[in-house]
Amino acid sequence: MVLIFLLFGLSAAFAEQRFPPPDFSETNHQLPITTTPPTRAEWLQYLDVAVLAAGLGLAVWLIYKRRSRRGIFWLSIFSLSYFGFYREGCVCAIGAPQNIALGLFHSGYAVPVTVIAFFALPLIVALFAGRAFCAGVCPHGALQDLLLIKPLKVPAWLEHGLGILPFIFLGFGLTFAATGTGFPICRYDPIVPIFRLNGPSLLIALAAITVLLAMFVGRPYCRFLCPYGALLKISSLASKWRVRVTPDYCTQCRLCEHSCPFGAMREPAPGTIEPKSLVTERRRLGWLLVLVPVLIAGGAWFGGELAVPVSKLNPTVELAERYIAQQASPVDHGVMTPEALSLERAERDPEALLTSAADLRRRFWLACVLFGGWIGLVVGLKLVSLSLRTRRTDFEPDRGACFACARCFRSCPQELVRIGQMPASELPAPVPAAAKA
Amino acid sequence: MKTERTKEAANRREFLRGGVRYTMLAGLAAVSALLAKKRGGGLPNQTCVNNSICRGCTVVGTCGLPQALSFKHATQRRLS
Numbered sequence: 001m002v003l004i005f006l007l008f009g010l011s012a013a014f015a016e017q018r019f020p021p022p023d024f025s026e027t028n029h030q031l032p033i034t035t036t037p038p039t040r041a042e043w044l045q046y047l048d049v050a051v052l053a054a055g056l057g058l059a060v061w062l063i064y065k066r067r068s069r070r071g072i073f074w075l076s077i078f079s080l081s082y083f084g085f086y087r088e089g090c091v092c093a094i095g096a097p098q099n100i101a102l103g104l105f106h107s108g109y110a111v112p113v114t115v116i117a118f119f120a121l122p123l124i125v126a127l128f129a130g131r132a133f134c135a136g137v138c139p140h141g142a143l144q145d146l147l148l149i150k151p152l153k154v155p156a157w158l159e160h161g162l163g164i165l166p167f168i169f170l171g172f173g174l175t176f177a178a179t180g181t182g183f184p185i186c187r188y189d190p191i192v193p194i195f196r197l198n199g200p201s202l203l204i205a206l207a208a209i210t211v212l213l214a215m216f217v218g219r220p221y222c223r224f225l226c227p228y229g230a231l232l233k234i235s236s237l238a239s240k241w242r243v244r245v246t247p248d249y250c251t252q253c254r255l256c257e258h259s260c261p262f263g264a265m266r267e268p269a270p271g272t273i274e275p276k277s278l279v280t281e282r283r284r285l286g287w288l289l290v291l292v293p294v295l296i297a298g299g300a301w302f303g304g305e306l307a308v309p310v311s312k313l314n315p316t317v318e319l320a321e322r323y324i325a326q327q328a329s330p331v332d333h334g335v336m337t338p339e340a341l342s343l344e345r346a347e348r349d350p351e352a353l354l355t356s357a358a359d360l361r362r363r364f365w366l367a368c369v370l371f372g373g374w375i376g377l378v379v380g381l382k383l384v385s386l387s388l389r390t391r392r393t394d395f396e397p398d399r400g401a402c403f404a405c406a407r408c409f410r411s412c413p414q415e416l417v418r419i420g421q422m423p424a425s426e427l428p429a430p431v432p433a434a435a436k437a
Numbered sequence: 438m439k440t441e442r443t444k445e446a447a448n449r450r451e452f453l454r455g456g457v458r459y460t461m462l463a464g465l466a467a468v469s470a471l472l473a474k475k476r477g478g479g480l481p482n483q484t485c486v487n488n489s490i491c492r493g494c495t496v497v498g499t500c501g502l503p504q505a506l507s508f509k510h511a512t513q514r515r516l517s
Contacts, residue, residue, distance in 0.1 A: 100468065100472065103472045103475065104468070104471075104472070110472075110475060110500075111472045111475075113473065116469050116472055116473060119469075120465055120468075120469050123461075123465055124462065124465065127458050127461060127462055127465075128458075234461075235461060237454075237457075238454050238455075238457040238458040238461060239454075239458070240455075240458065391446075
């Protein structure tokens with residue numbers, strides 16, 4: 001609460017932002033020049049990449065070899081200090097997909113090598129070892145993990161519903177980045193104001209809400225908003241290794257289920273159903289599979305319809321719109337309109353502006369069609385996944401949802417025996433294979 | 438018999454998972470290589486991405502725009 005109060009105190013003072021700026025030609029007043037921090041030395045940028053690579057390697061070793069929650073905890077403290085408070089949340093992997101999208105769709109933008117590395121390295125690791133990046137290297141996750149006081153269980157229906165938001169936010173961010181409109185994932189990041197101890201009032205309010213939520217809901221940003229988490233989730237589904245709670249066999253004591261604050265533990269399931277309901281289940285799955293392309297087509301159509309209003313969020317398109325509106329109904333009072341003045345000050349030729357706006361509108365149409373189709377695909381696949389049955393013989397963390405935080409290891413009696421904290425004689429009897437099946 | 442069938446299913450799932458994994462890895466490598474090549478090969482239609490503010494810009498090192506060239510020249514002269 002003190003942190004939230006202090007953050008509000010650091011909020012930037014309200015000031016009227018005007019474009020074009022006021023004319024001070026009569027008084028010869030010089031508007032102050034915007035100053036920005038100097039470029040970070042190149043070797044320091046490579047140092048960031050080296051720290052990231054070392055952090056990822058250490059996280060994998062701690063999760064799979066040492067099975068150490070304490071190690072992961074100290075690694076996350078380091079990551080929070082370095083990537084969070086020292087580097088102030090930039091460069092970060094969460095915003096990197098936007099740079100990649102802009103680099104792919106904009107011929108004049110070159111993505112820095114460090115950003116390519118920050119985008120690719122955690123994903124490569126996730127393809128082999130799951131979400132090791134989330135476990136102890138991501139400063140956003142580390143901060144939320146430290147704030148967790150009393151985790152509450154999120155109902156399954158809400159978890160499933162909110163679980164598609166990161167995919168939608170990812171599509172939204174990539175749409176805006178690919179059209180050169182902006183980087184909304186960075187702009188509306190609710191954690192970065194905490195690292196920078198500064199920010200606009202809206203973001204500080206979002207940061208305060210996130211901090212409050214993180215005290216009672218395990219990693220709310222990671223689970224229900226993080227767009228990079230969506231990419232890591234997809235990669236983790238195909239990972240070579242996975243986190244296993246027990247080092248030996250599962251006695252199904254359910255202790256691990258209660259130790260996971262993120263609802264990632266899945267209980268044993270036979271994977272088979274009664275012959276009576278088999279026909280109904282198969283028919284439902286068939287209909288859902290038919291529904292997926294319908295949802296994609298519907299989403300793409302709806303996205304195309306929204307392209308024109310959405311494109312007005314781009315400043316170039318908005319200026320062109322205002323210029324066209326002014327041309328359609330010219331008001332001649334002997335003074336320049338704000339639109340004409342802004343065009344003159346921005347040194348933009350009206351013809352070039354209109355051509356640029358028309359090109360941007362075309363790009364927006366394509367991006368919105370793809371974004372709409374993406375939402376349809378995400379919703380469709382979510383519905384299909386809910387009707388699929390997976391066979392599990394033991395309590396296992398969900399591949400995509402598990403942050404590999406290592407909390408569940410110490411909850412397992414088998415693990416306690418392995419590290420010598422409990423005599424083997426106190427172990428509960430193993431569940432017979434017949435009972436498991 | 439049942440165990441054999443379970444093993445077969447597990448192997449099939451692992452095979453498919455491996456296929457998806459290496460396809461994604463290849464895609465990731467291709468995107469990274471494409472962007473790195475674009476960066477190294479120079480940009481014919483280069484446009485400013487930071488409102489003509491070179492100080493603090495992440496791409497100033499490889500930027501070939503006149504303003505960036507003069508900025509780099511000025512900063513090098515100041516350093517030497």
